[in-house]
Amino acid sequence: MSCxxxxxxxxxxxENLKLYLKGDRCxxxxxxxxxxxxxxxxxxxxxxxxxxxxxxxxxxxxxxRWYGLSEKQFSNRFYKASKxxxxxxxxxxxxxxxRLDNVVYNLGLASSRRQARQLVLHKHFIVNGVTVxxxxxxxxxxxxxxxxxxxxxxxxxxxxxxxxxxTVPSWLEVDASKKEGKVKELPLRDELxxxxxxxxxxxxxxx
Numbered sequence: 001m002s003c004x005x006x007x008x009x010x011x012x013x014x015e016n017l018k019l020y021l022k023g024d025r026c027x028x029x030x031x032x033x034x035x036x037x038x039x040x041x042x043x044x045x046x047x048x049x050x051x052x053x054x055x056x057x058x059x060x061x062x063x064x065r066w067y068g069l070s071e072k073q074f075s076n077r078f079y080k081a082s083k084x085x086x087x088x089x090x091x092x093x094x095x096x097x098x099r100l101d102n103v104v105y106n107l108g109l110a111s112s113r114r115q116a117r118q119l120v121l122h123k124h125f126i127v128n129g130v131t132v133x134x135x136x137x138x139x140x141x142x143x144x145x146x147x148x149x150x151x152x153x154x155x156x157x158x159x160x161x162x163x164x165x166x167t168v169p170s171w172l173e174v175d176a177s178k179k180e181g182k183v184k185e186l187p188l189r190d191e192l193x194x195x196x197x198x199x200x201x202x203x204x205x206x207x
Contacts, residue, residue, distance in 0.1 A: 056204035063196050067096045068113045073136065078205055089198030090189050097187050097194075100127065101135035103145055106193075107174050107181035108166060109157075124151040139183050146180030169193065 050058070064074045081092035096102065101117040104125060110116035117135040119125065125132060126148050127139070139145070147157050157179060168174050171191055174181040 059200040100137040
């Protein structure tokens with residue numbers, strides 16, 4: 001699995017968007033994006049004029065970093081979306097949103113997508129009764145994600161409260177007492193949380 005070694009806060013500032021890469025810290029006064037809402041570097045506060053290509057690149061980078069994917073993972077997901085009969089951009093975002101690590105994060109079972117990915121890799125979750133340790137698994141309508149019975153005894157999950165600072169998307173259903181969730185419906189475009197222009201991502205890959 002690839003690993004992002006850059007400062008998470010710099011990535012947020014570069015994309016001019018809170019990517020929530022540090023969990024609870026992103027909701028606090030310590031958030032660097034709130035204190036310095038401009039791109040990093042000595043020219044960060046300069047007024048820059050972006051080309052069409054630069055704007056397309058930024059949209060692609062924004063989506064890639066929001067979900068914590070490598071360049072290869074993101075391009076592979078785009079290739080699969082392009083083979084669909086539906087609109088490529090929307091299918092791309094749906095595929096990203098339905099990834100297991102993202103669903104775990106949206107259910108409130110992890111404080112960040114990075115933490116969710118790590119928890120999945122360590123086999124803390126089961127999908128439809130089967131242990132899954134692949135964060136990139138794309139869930140389907142009706143799939144149930146829950147914390148494994150053994151992991152429920154873990155201090156992290158025993159003290160973890162699902163009633164956090166985030167709202168659970170309408171296409172997901174959560175049972176806080178059982179620490180499990182269900183994909184009620186496939187998400188629609190207006191239910192996706194990422195503020196990105198998916199058409200610009202399609203244009204980027206169509207060059």
